[in-house]
Amino acid sequence: MKVTQTKLPGVLLLEPRRFGDDRGFFSESWNRKTLSEHGIDTDFVQDNHSVSAAVNTVRGLHFQSPPHAQAKLVRCGRGRLFDVAVDIRKGSPTFGQWVGYELSFENGLQLLIPEGFLHGFATRDPETEIIYKCSDYYAPECDGAVRFDDPDLAIDWGLSGDAILSDKDANAPLMAQFDSPFTYGERS
Numbered sequence: 001m002k003v004t005q006t007k008l009p010g011v012l013l014l015e016p017r018r019f020g021d022d023r024g025f026f027s028e029s030w031n032r033k034t035l036s037e038h039g040i041d042t043d044f045v046q047d048n049h050s051v052s053a054a055v056n057t058v059r060g061l062h063f064q065s066p067p068h069a070q071a072k073l074v075r076c077g078r079g080r081l082f083d084v085a086v087d088i089r090k091g092s093p094t095f096g097q098w099v100g101y102e103l104s105f106e107n108g109l110q111l112l113i114p115e116g117f118l119h120g121f122a123t124r125d126p127e128t129e130i131i132y133k134c135s136d137y138y139a140p141e142c143d144g145a146v147r148f149d150d151p152d153l154a155i156d157w158g159l160s161g162d163a164i165l166s167d168k169d170a171n172a173p174l175m176a177q178f179d180s181p182f183t184y185g186e187r188s
């Protein structure tokens with residue numbers, strides 16, 4: 001397992017080992033002990049899985065507020081996507097900053113996103129599948145969103161056309177209208 005720090009402390013890029021042979025490959029997509037050896041002891045309780053049929057589908061930017069904030073471990077099961085994390089912890093030195101990485105079936109990369117961050121992705125292939133572990137259960141009453149194209153965030157999604165959005169995402173607030181429930185240095 002290769003673990004790379006990103007410019008947002010706490011957001012990590014992981015590359016599990018792949019064992020290739022004539023049949024294809026084998027990889028441990030998640031191993032608690034392996035992650036713990038890298039200092040990652042997030043307790044995941046729910047796996048999510050979605051497929052987006054069209055290219056340029058954007059899901060996000062989402063979060064769950066405390067007491068059901070979620071850390072996520074994201075991977076791409078099929079196709080390609082651009083995965084984004086945004087720091088929304090008030091008082092954080094990197095508040096409002098984002099990182100994005102292309103995760104694909106081919107590259108096998110994973111993104112670890114702590115609590116206190118927005119998460120979203122844009123698909124780059126048809127029928128792209130995302131699979132991600134969450135550190136708390138779905139709590140719709142704590143569900144929140146920020147516009148993916150917020151001008152203050154200025155995320156470069158690498159879209160090749162208009163974004164395909166859910167109604168929720170199309171009507172999400174901008175950062176300027178949003179009071180984050182997260183504070184840097186506080187357990188959420």
Ligand SMILES: Cc1cn([C@H]2C[C@H](O)[C@@H](COP(=O)(O)OP(=O)(O)O[C@H]3O[C@H](C)C(=O)[C@H](O)[C@H]3O)O2)c(=O)[nH]c1=O
Nearest residue numbers: 048050059060062063072119120121137138139166168
């Ligand atoms: C997130 C979630 C949703 N649902 C139900 C609720 C809706 O009836 C349906 C679709 O939900 P939604 O449109 O919120 O799905 P996405 O737009 O893919 O949202 C996700 O996209 C971004 C990328 C995320 O990181 C979050 O996990 C999540 O917000 O699934 C559940 O039953 N359990 C869940 O954990």
